[in-house]
Amino acid sequence: MTQSGHQRMGKVGISGSSDSTFTTDGHPQPPSKRNISMSLSMYQASVPAFVQMLNNLSAILDKAEAHAESHEIDPEVLVNYRLAPDMLPLVRQIQIASDVAKGAAARLAGVEVPTYDDTEKSFDDLRARIAKTVSFVQSFKPDEIDGSEDRDINLTIREHKMSFKGQPYLVHFVMPNFYFHCATAYDILRHCGVELVKRDFIGTV
Amino acid sequence: MTQSGHQRMGKVGISGSSDSTFTTDGHPQPPSKRNISMSLSMYQASVPAFVQMLNNLSAILDKAEAHAESHEIDPEVLVNYRLAPDMLPLVRQIQIASDVAKGAAARLAGVEVPTYDDTEKSFDDLRARIAKTVSFVQSFKPDEIDGSEDRDINLTIREHKMSFKGQPYLVHFVMPNFYFHCATAYDILRHCGVELVKRDFIGTV
Numbered sequence: 001m002t003q004s005g006h007q008r009m010g011k012v013g014i015s016g017s018s019d020s021t022f023t024t025d026g027h028p029q030p031p032s033k034r035n036i037s038m039s040l041s042m043y044q045a046s047v048p049a050f051v052q053m054l055n056n057l058s059a060i061l062d063k064a065e066a067h068a069e070s071h072e073i074d075p076e077v078l079v080n081y082r083l084a085p086d087m088l089p090l091v092r093q094i095q096i097a098s099d100v101a102k103g104a105a106a107r108l109a110g111v112e113v114p115t116y117d118d119t120e121k122s123f124d125d126l127r128a129r130i131a132k133t134v135s136f137v138q139s140f141k142p143d144e145i146d147g148s149e150d151r152d153i154n155l156t157i158r159e160h161k162m163s164f165k166g167q168p169y170l171v172h173f174v175m176p177n178f179y180f181h182c183a184t185a186y187d188i189l190r191h192c193g194v195e196l197v198k199r200d201f202i203g204t205v
Numbered sequence: 206m207t208q209s210g211h212q213r214m215g216k217v218g219i220s221g222s223s224d225s226t227f228t229t230d231g232h233p234q235p236p237s238k239r240n241i242s243m244s245l246s247m248y249q250a251s252v253p254a255f256v257q258m259l260n261n262l263s264a265i266l267d268k269a270e271a272h273a274e275s276h277e278i279d280p281e282v283l284v285n286y287r288l289a290p291d292m293l294p295l296v297r298q299i300q301i302a303s304d305v306a307k308g309a310a311a312r313l314a315g316v317e318v319p320t321y322d323d324t325e326k327s328f329d330d331l332r333a334r335i336a337k338t339v340s341f342v343q344s345f346k347p348d349e350i351d352g353s354e355d356r357d358i359n360l361t362i363r364e365h366k367m368s369f370k371g372q373p374y375l376v377h378f379v380m381p382n383f384y385f386h387c388a389t390a391y392d393i394l395r396h397c398g399v400e401l402v403k404r405d406f407i408g409t410v
Contacts, residue, residue, distance in 0.1 A: 045245055172410045
C-alpha cells in the first residue's frame with residue numbers, strides 16, 4: 001500500500017522525466033510511430049492533440065458527405081443541422097473547433113491569432129478550413145509553445161474579457177472547449193443517422 | 206519574424222520551466238485560486254481536468270433534474286435518453302466518463318483500477334457516481350502520476366487489447382474519450398430542452 005492507500009500493481013518501469021526528444025519539422029508522426037521517450041509539455045499536450053482530432057473530424061465529414069449522397073439528403077441540410085433550435089449548427093461547431101485550436105497555438109506561442117472568414121458552406125469548405133487549421137498549428141515548433149505555463153493569456157469572447165495563465169488556459173479552457181465542439185459535431189451527425197462509431201472520433205492511437 | 210514565420214507580438218515574460226510547486230493534499234484548489242507557477246505534468250494535465258469537468262457535470266445534472274420537475278418529465282426519461290437509437294443513453298455517457306477518469310488516474314499511477322457497478326438509475330445515483338469518481342482521482346498525489354509518460358499501459362475494451370505509453374494514452378486516448386462522453390451527456394440534455402449554456406460545461410476557469 002502506498003501512502004495514499006492505493007494498491008500498487010507490481011513494479012512497472014518508468015523512466016525518469018527527461019527532456020523532450022520530440023524534434024519535429026512541424027509534421028509530427030502519428031503517435032504510434034513517434035519516439036515517445038519524452039516529457040509532457042505545453043506543446044505535446046496541445047498541437048499533436050489538435051492535429052489528430054482535426055484530421056479525424058475531416059474523415060468524419062467524408063462519411064457524412066457519403067451518407068448525404070447515398071440517402072439523397074441535400075448536404076447543406078447536414079452542414080446546417082442543429083441538435084436544438086438554440087444550439088449552433090454543424091458548420092459553427094467546426095469553425096469554433098478550428099478557432100480554439102489556432103487561437104491556443106498562437107496565444108501560447110505569443111503570436112497573433114490569424115482571422116479566418118467564417119464563410120464555409122459545404123463539406124469541401126469545411127475540410128479546407130480544417131486543413132488550413134492543421135497546417136497553421138503544425139507550423140509551430142515545440143520550443144515556441146513549450147514553457148508557456150505562466151504566460152499571460154488575454155482574450156475577449158463576445159465582449160467578455162478573460163485572463164489566464166497559459167497552463168490553466170490550456171488544461172481548463174482550451175481542451176474542454178475544443179473537444180466539446182468536436183464531439184458536438186460528431187453528435188449532430190450521429191443524430192442525423194451518419195454511420196459513425198467512436199473509433200471515428202478517437203482515431204488510431 | 207521567428208524562424209517558422211509567425212509574427213511575434215512584443216515580448217511576454219515566460220518564466221523558465223520549473224518543478225511543480227503544486228503541493229496538494231489531494232484537494233486541488235480551483236484553477237483560478239491555484240499557485241500556477243508550475244510545469245505542465247501528467248498529473249496537472251489529468252486529475253485537475255477530471256475534477257473540474259466531473260463537478261460541472263454534476264451541476265448540469267442538477268439543472269436537468271430541475272428541468273424534469275418543472276416540465277413534469279419523468280426523470281428516468283432524461284436519464285435514459287439517447288441522441289439516436291444506436292447511441293448510448295445519458296446514464297452510460299456518465300458511467301463511461303467516470304470509467305475513463307478513474308481508469309486513467311489508476312493506470313498512470315500503476316495501481317489497480319477500481320470496479321464500480323453500473324447500477325445507477327436516478328440523478329441522485331449519477332451524482333453519487335460522479336462524487337465517488339472525484340474522490341478517487343483526488344486521492345492521488347501529483348508524484349504518484351507525474352513521470353508516467355513512458356509507463357506501459359495495457360487495457361482491454363470489449364475484448365480489444367490496447368497498449369500505449371503513458372503520454373499518448375493520456376493525450377490521444379483518455380482526454381478525447383473523457384470529453385467525448387461529457388460533451389455527449391451535455392448534448393443529450395440540451396437536445397431535450399434543458400436550459401444549459403456552454404459555461405455550464407466549461408465552468409469557472
